[in-house]
Amino acid sequence: MTSANVTPELIGTTARATRGEFSTAEFGRPAGGSVFNNKAVLLLWLGLLGISTWAMWDAWADIIAIVRGDEEQSHVVLVPIVAIWMAWIRRGRLRRLRPSGTLVGPAIMAIGGFMSWFGYHHAWQSCWHAGAVVVLVGALIVGLGVNTLFKLFPAFAVLAFAVPMPGGARALISGPLQTASAWVTQVVLETFGVPIERSMNLLTLNGQDIAVAEACNGMRMVLALILVSFAFAFGTPLKTYARVIVLLASPLAALVCNVVRLIPTVLLYGYASKSTADTFHDVSGWLMVPLAFGVLLCVTSLMRWAMVPVAKFNLAYQ
Numbered sequence: 001m002t003s004a005n006v007t008p009e010l011i012g013t014t015a016r017a018t019r020g021e022f023s024t025a026e027f028g029r030p031a032g033g034s035v036f037n038n039k040a041v042l043l044l045w046l047g048l049l050g051i052s053t054w055a056m057w058d059a060w061a062d063i064i065a066i067v068r069g070d071e072e073q074s075h076v077v078l079v080p081i082v083a084i085w086m087a088w089i090r091r092g093r094l095r096r097l098r099p100s101g102t103l104v105g106p107a108i109m110a111i112g113g114f115m116s117w118f119g120y121h122h123a124w125q126s127c128w129h130a131g132a133v134v135v136l137v138g139a140l141i142v143g144l145g146v147n148t149l150f151k152l153f154p155a156f157a158v159l160a161f162a163v164p165m166p167g168g169a170r171a172l173i174s175g176p177l178q179t180a181s182a183w184v185t186q187v188v189l190e191t192f193g194v195p196i197e198r199s200m201n202l203l204t205l206n207g208q209d210i211a212v213a214e215a216c217n218g219m220r221m222v223l224a225l226i227l228v229s230f231a232f233a234f235g236t237p238l239k240t241y242a243r244v245i246v247l248l249a250s251p252l253a254a255l256v257c258n259v260v261r262l263i264p265t266v267l268l269y270g271y272a273s274k275s276t277a278d279t280f281h282d283v284s285g286w287l288m289v290p291l292a293f294g295v296l297l298c299v300t301s302l303m304r305w306a307m308v309p310v311a312k313f314n315l316a317y318q
Contacts, residue, residue: 045143052109052139059116059132062125066164071285075224079162082231087155089235094152099145108138129163154234161227173222180255182212185262196266205270212262222254225292229253232296242303242310246296253299257292261285 053060067076116131118124137156141149149156178201186198189205197204201212229250233243261284268277303310 042143048142049136049139052135055113056116056132056135059120059128063129063132063162063164070164072170072223073164075227076162076164078224078227079158082161082227083155083158086158086231086235087152090152090155094148097145097147097151099143099148101146102142102144104146105138105140105142108141109135110138112136112138126163126166130160133159133162154230158227158230161223161230165223177222177255177258178212181258181262184255184259185212185266188259188263189266194267196270203266205266208270210266210269222251224289225254225257226250228289228293229296232293238300238310242300245303246300249296249299250292253292253295254288256295257288260291261288 063076067073112131112134114131115127115134119127119129119131137149137159140156182198182201182203186196186203189196194205203210203212226247229246233246238246261281265277265281265284268280300310
């Protein structure tokens with residue numbers, strides 16, 4: 001840089017940046033042309049979001065009913081929280097971004113509307129629900145621009161988890177998970193001298209039969225953990241292969257944590273009152289999610305300890 005390029009404004013800006021004097025509002029100020037800079041346009045866009053949600057309300061209401069009635073779909077509750085958080089941590093990418101490709105939004109909304117119509121009239125529930133999500137994405141793009149979609153892609157992609165998993169796909173996961181959980185639990189307890197018997201997915205301890213059925217197969221934890229693992233993988237500056245490892249390890253971590261949950265649950269059903277066992281079973285289900293997330297943190301820490309580069313960059317104190 002020559003002396004001719006050094007202006008008083010540049011010197012002042014550099015000094016302020018060095019002293020950390022930029023305010024949060026100034027640092028995250030939207031670029032010119034953003035929908036947030038025009039109140040009238042902003043109100044129209046918010047109205048569009050409201051209308052698109054109202055138009056798809058039957059599908060959204062069905063999703064809410066499924067989540068409230070089926071604990072195996074309770075991971076959907078975490079979707080808006082994770083999506084907002086992932087967008088927030090990427091807000092710096094939008095600092096000087098001018099929205100473009102907003103006309104793509106109506107096209108995406110039309111596609112979502114057709115998906116929802118087709119799914120409803122052909123008894124394809126997942127397509128019906130997915131159509132509502134696609135319409136919402138299209139409405140967001142109308143105001144934010146398709147370039148924002150690419151900048152915040154993980155935040156948009158996580159909305160796919162808002163579609164409840166269909167029964168057929170759940171059966172493909174829950175069946176093997178039940179069998180594996182029951183077998184590993186039997187092996188661990190027998191290793192420590194606990195007299196336990198197993199017949200397929202039925203464990204017998206102290207004359208009490210404990211079925212590793214849908215409520216105990218960890219399905220709720222698997223879906224929630226995959227969602228949280230997605231947030232962890234794309235919410236931290238990891239290399240691509242490290243993100244793949246985290247995502248692939250999430251079902252295995254869920255299995256391990258489900259066994260950790262099953263062992264005391266089986267012991268309580270065998271030697272304690274049923275009410276005590278039921279209470280522990282219900283409470284421990286959600287406690288396993290942060291435990292499994294901690295397992296993933298340990299995996300990345302172990303990779304760092306082994307000098308495997310997992311981060312895109314290292315902080316000064318690392």
